[in-house]
Amino acid sequence: MSRQSDHITQKLWSYCQVLRDDGLSYQDYLEQLTFLLFLKMADERETLTGEEQAIPEGYRWSDLASAQLEGVELELHYRHTLEKLGREGGMLGLIFEKAQSKIQDPAKLRRLIVDLIGAEDWSSMSADVKGDAYEGLLERNAQDVKGGAGQYFTPRPVIDAIIECIRPQLGEVVMDPACGTGGFLLAAHEFLKGLNPDRDQKRHLRYEALRGVELVPNVSRLCGMNLYLHGIGPDAAGDHDPPIETDDALRDEPSSHAEVVITNPPFGKKSSITVVNEAGESDKQTITYNRPDFWTTTSNKQLNFVQHVKSLLAIHGRAAVVVPDNVLFEGGAGETVRRNLLKECDVHTLLRLPTGIFYAQGVKANVLFFDRKPGAKDPWTKQLWVYDLRTNKHFTLKTRRMTRADLDEFVECYHPENRQDREPTWSEDTPDGRWRSYTYDDLLARDKVSLDLFWLRDESLEDSANLPEPQVLAQEIADDLRAALEEIEGILADLGT
Template sequence: MARKSKTETPKTTAQQLGSLIKSARDIMRKDKGLNGDLDRLPMLTWILFLKFLDDMEKMRETEATLEGKKFKPAIEPPYRWRDWAAKEDGITGDELIAFINNEETSRPDGTIGPGLFTYLRDLHGANGGDRRDVIATVFKGTINRMVNGYLLRDVMNKVNNIHFTASEEIHTLSHLYETMLKEMRDTAGDSGEFYTPRSVIRFMVEVTDPRLGDVVLDPACGTGGFLVETFEHLRKQCKRTENVRKLQKESIFGADAKPLPYLLCQMNLLLHGLEYPQIDPGNSLRFPLREIGDKDRVDVILTNPPFGGEEERGILSNFPEDKQTAETALLFLQLIMRKLRRPIGGKKGGRCGIVVPNGTLFGDGVCARIKKELLEEFNLHTIVRLPNGVFAPYTGIPTNLLFFERDGAAREIWYYEIPLPEGRKQYTKTQPMQFEEFKPVIEWWKDRRENEHAWKVSAGKIIENGYNLDVKNPNGKQDLEHLPPEQLVESILRKELRIAEIMNEIKQILAEGIKP
């Protein structure tokens, strides 16, 4: 009987790239300078970043040559990827580490000059705002933590097999990169930083619906989830060359003060096709509110600012005296209100979708004064109450999505409470909320009517109740998790007292039952 020939199924592009990245990360695990994925991901990111830039530069150089134009590279020899990283038998070991880390070093072409990171940090654009400025800002907050130059050479050889000149590979890598970001997010949660699930981001972008020509901002952009989703949303609206130019140059803006999220955001946006990410590496709260004028305002803000964290005293002085608070979420809410474009010359005012913790809804004092301004000067029209565990494993704090516009005072506020899927108690890291669960809300958004999950309240009633936005669903059972603290404590005490009464009754029954 003839033996059947065994054939291997060819690997897809996704499998090949996934295998390359896994191999690179496996190599990194052997390096003693790296401590877990929180170190390995940024290491792999800056390596991918430089490979990506070099591939893009090659494409632009070819295009310029064909058009008879002069090409000015962002990175000059011998610092391009092709000069020091592309050859499998290129510089390695201590020589490679010295070239990357040292301020002055022997370079791959045999000359003495600045080390790689020193050179990259000192780049300057001709007129500001070009790719050289982006590169310089990225590497100001980047450190090479690998200490073994031979392992680093192995990593670079793996990455060198990824070709960013192929659109399929760029698309596939962007998805793989999103997976890597999710892995890094498992270590998040410090200083109130909770990365937003993609399903929540996609929903917020869809219902806010940024249009081509809008200026969109995320003042606490993290790894760029809202900006990437907005970019994809706007890209579908591009029909002409000038539309693409507007999208690339005038539409997407962000800010994040932490070096690691800043680097990851840049890479994330570049991989998705935004050629010149305009991300501010500073704290968005560093500017006094009174200095923010019409030229600084934007059409759309989509964001999940840190909550639970605290800002330093110097930041608080940028806010009105009666609205100063250490709670970061409330400071960002004030900043956003100030940054939204005012309705001028027939043009509509700006609009916002923001994630807030439940405490923002029922908070009093400074929080109530901020909400007073929100209701009197902005149209807070919708509050979507998210189910329990959406931000697991980072936090169990109940969260809400606020949607408001700068076009006059609020008149009535719609609430929509998203239920957990049947049989689920909460979401988890391995079973997160899916975008499909937002479909009923999206349909309701177009034709609003009260139902078991949706209800509306007049702004006047909210004002009468001390600006407490924590309004329970009149059509559903009361959820203790959404009670204000004082009511929650009272409810727990009542239950504890009732338990004590029952225990005493049981004790008496038992005592009577064992009498001689």
């Protein structure tokens, strides 16, 4: 992040502490900033280009920032503005759908408009500066364990390593069916910009190359704004559809396909909805998706997302999916999905991620890489290469954060230039090597076709001198307990308790 974008992030974030005294969460504050930033930049763009903005007269930044509006009158006008713009289409609809004012103090709203948003000349900043500043706010929001959006935020070092392995190309469509705040799509955009696109390719990159779906409207608007600030998607007055759609990606078969699918589906095994009966009692009901393109019907949403990603891919398309451990070893539907995935796709790489790297804690995750292939008699998977970045690795979000350098060996072993030239680092003579392969027959011979593969000696189990620092060890224990509790809650939900 540049010094200018870091300064803006610090300035905007500092006022959040004032609003928290009024009961606003980080998420609420970030939403209000999103609404006001969009209005301000639409106003600046009209001044800069002379083109009339799509925001209706009477509901523009100049109306909101008018010196005549004070107190209750300002608060009321702001509410009416959000309601009006929420009924519009395009980018306006994406950003303002179901928008509500959460700022109860008109004086603080006025200060937010005049002293913070209004004091900056946003049109003079590059897309990188504006985008980096906003992404900095999103990451700070994710760090708030209680009320933040950690479950929608994938660590940037992991994203960058995945993109470097997948290597999207100009002209391809990159899709994220659980896009959260847009980390994967932005990293793909940055990678594609570095390939020196020509004029037509730049246009495709802005309007057509990136597509995302997000279930939660509040997160969808943050993603839309994040992309918009990086110069992705149409202006409010554009003829193109927004790059983000607010929907349940699992509901229907995909209407189009993508050459690249990269995603980190939401944590938690079960998809459920809360139902309130006539007596006012609430109950959670498990959701299953009966889709003809799925190999099996299950309430496990991670298994559903793996099946959905396969359906989203064009033939010879490439995918990288972050999945929890249960996807690798769970029986029943899990075994059915793994058998079919190995047969119909080339499942070529598995990255075992370390614990302590996600803001949403208690997660043991992996990245599964596979390519979709045309129908064939023989299975497409010949060899699965596994990189173990978990055993004897200890990271925390505070004292030992993962960096991109921690994934350098994995990317080198992945050999994105030519996967046929891979060489293992593990052998009988080098038992500490983290990179080895398993044949299709090896995998099929395992109980339930489990892909939960590990071979390294866990030093902490053999020698107390090799134990990590107490705070790291305590965090790992807490993560294990959270994961176990989630499993138990899933069982209780199935039992109707």
